[in-house]
Amino acid sequence: MAGRIVLFGATGYTGELTAEALVRRGEKPLLAGRSPQKLAAVAQRLGGGLETATADVADPPSIRNLLERGDVLVTTVGPFTRWGEAAARAAIDAGAHYLDSTGEAPFLRRVFQEFGPEAEKAGIGMLSAFGNDWVPGNLAGALALKEAGARARRIDIGYFATGGGAGGGMSAGTRASAVASISEPSFAWCGGRIVAERMGRKVRKFGIEGRELDALSVGGSEHFALPRLETNLLEVNVYLGWFGKATRSLQLATAGMSAVFAVPGVKQLFEAGASRVVKGSGGGPPAEARAGARSMFVAYAYDVADQLVSEVRLDGPDGYSLTGELLAWGAEQARDGKLRGSGALGPVDAFGLDRLQKGCASLGLRALSAADRIR
Numbered sequence: 041m042a043g044r045i046v047l048f049g050a051t052g053y054t055g056e057l058t059a060e061a062l063v064r065r066g067e068k069p070l071l072a073g074r075s076p077q078k079l080a081a082v083a084q085r086l087g088g089g090l091e092t093a094t095a096d097v098a099d100p101p102s103i104r105n106l107l108e109r110g111d112v113l114v115t116t117v118g119p120f121t122r123w124g125e126a127a128a129r130a131a132i133d134a135g136a137h138y139l140d141s142t143g144e145a146p147f148l149r150r151v152f153q154e155f156g157p158e159a160e161k162a163g164i165g166m167l168s169a170f171g172n173d174w175v176p177g178n179l180a181g182a183l184a185l186k187e188a189g190a191r192a193r194r195i196d197i198g199y200f201a202t203g204g205g206a207g208g209g210m211s212a213g214t215r216a217s218a219v220a221s222i223s224e225p226s227f228a229w230c231g232g233r234i235v236a237e238r239m240g241r242k243v244r245k246f247g248i249e250g251r252e253l254d255a256l257s258v259g260g261s262e263h264f265a266l267p268r269l270e271t272n273l274l275e276v277n278v279y280l281g282w283f284g285k286a287t288r289s290l291q292l293a294t295a296g297m298s299a300v301f302a303v304p305g306v307k308q309l310f311e312a313g314a315s316r317v318v319k320g321s322g323g324g325p326p327a328e329a330r331a332g333a334r335s336m337f338v339a340y341a342y343d344v345a346d347q348l349v350s351e352v353r354l355d356g357p358d359g360y361s362l363t364g365e366l367l368a369w370g371a372e373q374a375r376d377g378k379l380r381g382s383g384a385l386g387p388v389d390a391f392g393l394d395r396l397q398k399g400c401a402s403l404g405l406r407a408l409s410a411a412d413r414i415r
């Protein structure tokens with residue numbers, strides 16, 4: 041019998057979007073979270089008939105008890121730097137495939153370097169950051185690498201909000217995650233290996249719809265996953281282009297913060313204070329704001345002489361809708377035995393480029409032809 045899809049965090053903003061996407065696909069996920077009342081309300085909004093179960097990250101066995109071998113756990117309980125470990129370990133222990141909605145570099149690094157080898161031994165796939173962060177950059181990067189082949193030495197990837205701007209801003213959970221992960225070092229793929237690097241160490245410009253936009257460097261799953269596709273790749277850079285004119289000031293701020301957090305005790309004080317002030321579970325952009333927003337994802341591949349050899353641009357829906365759709369699609373594929381490996385997997389390792397590209401296209405994330413690209 042095929043396993044179930046268990047959605048942990050179903051009462052949150054992204055969790056409910058994911059539940060809606062699963063139900064639209066004809067799935068009947070088990071909705072899990074810490075509040076029985078909120079779970080009952082979500083199940084009702086989704087038309088009734090869905091099972092619910094209570095689990096709390098403060099009580100790790102309660103998450104383990106949700107799962108059986110062959111299930112797929114989708115978790116949207118963040119900030120992952122603070123709360124993510126219990127769900128990841130429960131999936132490994134149960135022998136359940138795992139997907140999460142994180143975008144946090146410190147947690148991603150743990151998935152690839154710490155949980156991944158354990159997941160491989162357990163024979164399960166771990167698909168971390170299987171949302172707007174960082175699936176589109178992996179897809180754009182893999183398509184650019186396919187074209188560049190063994191000539192590729194460096195790849196630069198950019199994420200941008202287009203159409204209706206930022207689509208109504210960030211969810212409370214995204215803000216809480218940004219604050220929870222900012223005191224930890226990020227990383228990059230540089231010189232053919234993962235190196236610690238602060239967020240915002242680099243800024244570069246991308247041509248987007250007739251404007252030159254600044255974007256700030258961040259750690260994504262591209263740094264771990266793209267070098268698996270092209271072993272000549274020496275440098276992977278991922279940039280966020282959401283901050284407009286504030287990008288340069290943010291770069292200065294992240295430099296200042298990394299100096300301050302190096303002082304013993306400051307990081308712990310900051311984390312304790314920030315977790316009291318910045319809280320999740322406060323909703324996110326309403327459907328009307330999301331409907332007017334679009335996203336653009338760019339990948340540039342360069343050769344050993346730093347000459348551009350390929351360029352790919354993807355157009356997609358707003359980031360939150362896309363995250364719910366991607367998690368639902370990925371969970372269904374994993375449940376149906378379509379994973380091509382075990383351990384910590386990038387989106388292309390997990391499904392192969394063709395299946396991933398077709399799946400993304402069905403969710404509205406499509407490559408633009410050269411004629412449709414407005415730089």
Ligand SMILES: NC(=O)c1ccc[n+]([C@@H]2O[C@H](COP(=O)([O-])OP(=O)(O)OC[C@H]3O[C@@H](n4cnc5c(N)ncnc54)[C@H](OP(=O)(O)O)[C@@H]3O)[C@@H](O)[C@H]2O)c1
Pocket residue numbers: 048049050051052053054055073074075078095096097098116117118119120123141142143169170171172173174211212213214215217218319320321322323324359360363
């Ligand atoms: N990768 C991407 O592109 C992307 C896109 C969207 C979101 N995200 C990330 O996904 C995460 C969720 O975002 P969101 O906007 O949905 O946040 P949210 O609305 O705050 O949802 C957080 C969820 O976690 C649950 N939770 C919190 N503490 C818990 C605990 N102790 N035990 C069990 N459940 C607990 C909350 O339950 P209650 O309802 O009971 O409070 C809620 O269901 C964040 O880390 C965010 O950064 C990433």
